[in-house]
Structure formats: C-alpha cells, structure tokens
Amino acid sequence: MRRQENVNMRRVAFGFIGLAFASPAMAQGVPQTDTEAGVDVAPITEQFNIDRSDRMTVQVRVNGSAPVPFIVDTGAERTVIANDFARKLALEAGPILTLATISGRYQVNSFFIESLSTASVNLQGVEAPGLERANLGAYGLLGIDSLEDSRVHLDFTHQTMDVLPSKKTRTKTKLENGMIVVQARPKAGRMILSTAKIDGIKVDIILDTGAQSSMANLALRDKLRRRHRSFDFIPVKLRSVKGTILNVDYTQIREIDIGGLTINDMPMTFADNYAFAALNLQDRPAILLGMDALKLFDRVLIDFSNRRVGFDLPKRVAQAQ
Secondary structure, three states, X not given: OOOOOOOOOOOOEOOOEEEEXXXXXXXXXXXXOOHXXXXXXXXXXXXXXXXXXXXXXXXXXXXXXXXXXXXXXXXXXXXXXXXXXXXXXXXXXXXXXXXXEOOEEEEEOEEEEEEEEOOOOEEEEEEEEEEOHHHHOOOEEEOHHHOOOEEEEEEOOOOEEEEEEOOOXXXXXXXXXXXXXXXXXXXXXXXXXXXXXXXXXXXXXXXXXXXXXXXXXXXXXXXXXXXXXXXXXXXXXXEOOOOOEEEXXXXXXXXXXXXXXXXXXXXXXXXXXXXXXXXXXXXXOEEEEOHHHHOOOOXXXXXXXXXXXXXXXXXXXXHHO
8 A cells, every 4th residue: 555644743742641550440331232242233423533733533521511622542541631621620639640651751640530421432530640731732632541342443534433342252343344454462451463564573563543643662763774774764853742852763664564454655753762661662663553554544443352453445445456
C-alpha cells in the first residue's frame, strides 16, 4: 500500500500516559448480548472528529456537564482531565499520582469524577490525573480504562467509533470479515503486536490513537543505522502532554510489514521515549503506531478481550491487489 502522508512536525503531540498507585475505574457500558453468540446486538455508535493535530476526539460529559471534546487515546492507561475544566466543574481534589509521559515520570494532581460518559462509554468513580489543557490539546483524554473488555471499531471512512462487548472466541467475528487480523499480546493493559518487521528486524508495535505521528525507540534506530550507513535523520523537537520538550530524530521508513500487511513510506520519529521504558521495551525494537498510520486504513478493530487487531485496507487498494 503506497500512500504518502504529510506531517507538520511543528505541531506533533504525544499522549502516552501510564499511572502507578491509581485505583482502576470500572467501565459500565449498556448490557448487551454478543452478536457472535447468535443474538443480534446493536453497536453503540458515536461520531468522532479529527482535530487539528490529527487525533480522534469524542464528545464527553463530566458529571452531567455540557459535552466537551476528549481525545480517544489507546496509548494511555488512564483517563485524564484538563485542570481548568476540572476546576470549572468544582471537582473534588484527589491524591498526587505518578504520571509516565514520553519525557519521563512526574508527580501530578488528580480529581475525583462521579460520572464520565459518551454515547458509548459510561464510567463511574474515576480518579483522573489533571494536566494543562494547552498541552493536552483537548478537555481530556479517554484512556483504555474506558474501553477494556470491549471491541472498539474505528471507521475512518465515516468517522464513527463503535464500542461492543467482547466475548472470547478463537474464530473470526463478523466485524473481522474482510480484515487482516493480527494477534496481539497484553502488556500493562495495552495490546502489543509482535508480528511486525522492518528490513527483517522484528518490531513490537503498540497502537496509540493519542499520538499524531508514530514514534520508534532508539533500539530500532540503532539497528537500522547498522544496516544502512546512509540512514539519515532530521533533528526535531516534540512537546509532551506535560509541556516538556523531547529531542527526536525524524526520517521515513521505506516499508513496515505487520503480519503480512505492508505500509510504505511511513514517517517516523526516533526518541529516548520513557513510554518504552515503562513498558519494558526500551532494549528491543518497538514503535508507538500513531494516527498517521492508523488513518491510512478504512477501518481498525481493536478487540481487547481476544487480543486481536483487525485492519481493513482502503477499497481501492484492496481491489488492486
């Protein structure tokens, strides 16, 4: 698949967040029976937007507030709220939490949220870290604590997100028909694809809808440098969700193979990203796959319970194969 994507490197945002010492929030969706068990079930569908930084946002109500945009972030372990919005709602202050971002670990304040809801997600009793809205780029982030035990169907053609219950099955589900399905392994709540290769180098991939562009670790950069002496980079500065600056190397990867699925001419940054250390992936080649790659597909299906990810090629590409 060959499609060139332009990346505005002056406005790149990364949303990896991992938390220690935080009690898990319970996702309480509308009870439904599973379609794969032979009973029809209507997916809970909601519209998402692609914001100016190329990230997905959905409308969220906090304690019954008017809806505001939150970024859907599959790279974030926990849901986050903007400090100014939390104070406007007079939310009760929570404990100091340890926050892991791309540039390191930080101590941050938190807030107690009684209810947080979208069309498809309903969380109760959330302890959310607070960050500055100018750095988040939205009123908050919806992390994987809001999506666990679900199938999340992202339709980039129609810009809709479906959230369905996920029942364990070894066979393909109806939604996966026509998709290239890649098995994943769990790590800290995230799903890691271990079937990817670049120039024959095995690479672990983490899906990160909260990142505008994809980022790889230095272990991958160094291996590629040893194979290609002319592997050139451009120095770039990125801003994290904490507002800190991270120095990175920018280049373009000629070809990435993910379980038989090929992405060509992929823009990529390389950095000493603390996210990889938090996942214990700093010493083996790994990539946080951002929206620049995910939006190349018509659909992406993330099945947390069955540890699978499905990719639907654009129709014109599938027809040409």
